Amino acid sequence: MEQVDRAYVWVWLPGTEEPVPAGMAYQDGPVVSFAYGRRYLERADAIPLFLPDLPLGTDPIRPKNGLEIAGVLRDAGPDSWGQRVIANRVLARGADVSALSDLTYLVESGSNRIGGLDVQRSPTTYVAQPDHAPLEDLLHVADLVAAGEDVDPRLLGATFAGSSAGGARPKASVRDGGRELLAKFEMPTDPWPIVRGEFVAMRLAVLCGLDAAPVRLAEVDHRAILLVERFDRRPESCERKIVVSALTMLGLDERGARYASYGDLAEIMRHRFTAPAKARRELFARLTFNVLTGNTDDHARNHAATWDGRMLSLTPAYDICPYLRAGGEATQAMAIGAGSDTYRMANVQGCIERAALFGLSSAEAREIVDHQRSVIDREFDAVADEAGLASVDRRALRKVMPHWYALADLGTRGSRVRRHAGIVNGLYSPGEIDRLRDE
Ligand SMILES: Nc1ncnc2c1ncn2[C@@H]1O[C@H](COP(=O)(O)OP(=O)(O)OP(=O)(O)O)[C@@H](O)[C@H]1O
């Protein structure tokens, strides 16, 4: 198989049900550049695929900020799970591993990928790969792929022809009537019932008043499958919404992901989001809910917005997944402060102290936290029942919902929490840390 050195980006323009070709992504030395097509630029309804990354114009566009590919294009590709499926398929066709470039992953990702872009081999003929298969078949093939086995290409094609959604967990797109769902599979290698834990957190999020994607659980062979309603599709419609991750909004890629912060995202919201005050409040509530439910994997691909060519709108929350931990303090994947304030402790007092970044007073922030705590306390048992969690798993989950460290110093001036932040951020020397620990 030849290396893919160019591919064509098709877009569903807002409110339309058919994709149109927008331009070409091509290998440009070590990076992937992009050029809009002439016909696209002539359309009255043409929109930039994202700004400031890909402004409309005839000049070729190299990725900005030292990125290897524009973030909005990268967001249309797979993460580790999808890459594994694609590698399986491409290598089975006799290609060597050097064929697995960013462009290959983009082309191979399949039509039902997340968002409103698709990447095709042709600028004139749109070919949609089918990627809906029965859950039983998907689960069977997911097991084979996860085990690193060669899968019969016909079987892979019949199940994971698309297999495009990002993220690390085995997952697939499924359809339920007119609705598109994302199915996330429980795997035999899971250290605890992670998928059921995610169900509990997602359900509690809705009960706490967050705008979280609706979920339900299915079971195949006693294995849980989390079914999440997709927010980038409209029921009974072929319309698709362009989705960008927070990583893209912040102008970062995986290598710079540690610089992503809630505070900086909230600042972007002020200028670029529809209903900015509501969105910033919602972001704060998602942050404290993540802290209160032990979801420390809240990285910048786990927040997203839709893009209509002009403005961004926060998507419903997704991938809220509690992590069981034995120790005390922990950090959030995204920093909480803005700019040089790299505070990231998994502690709500530290969030409340930064409420102003989200347009909230300390009292409003405290009210949000108190409300979430009371709903979690009240509803946990019922939701854990619904999730079918066995008793030991339920108790383990309850320990991080909320973890004691999340509540440490709540209502105080947060001196201890600040000290922890100093330790993690390297503000204290080892000698000072020992002295603080002895205090
Ligand atoms: N309800 C949804 N509607 C549309 N897109 C979604 C939805 N949920 C998730 N996604 C997209 O699919 C990607 C993968 O989903 P998710 O984050 O749930 O998977 P994951 O494997 O648990 O991820 P991670 O690697 O962060 O653990 C997300 O980054 C997001 O782009």
Ligand SMILES: [Mg+2]
């Ligand atoms: Mg994720």
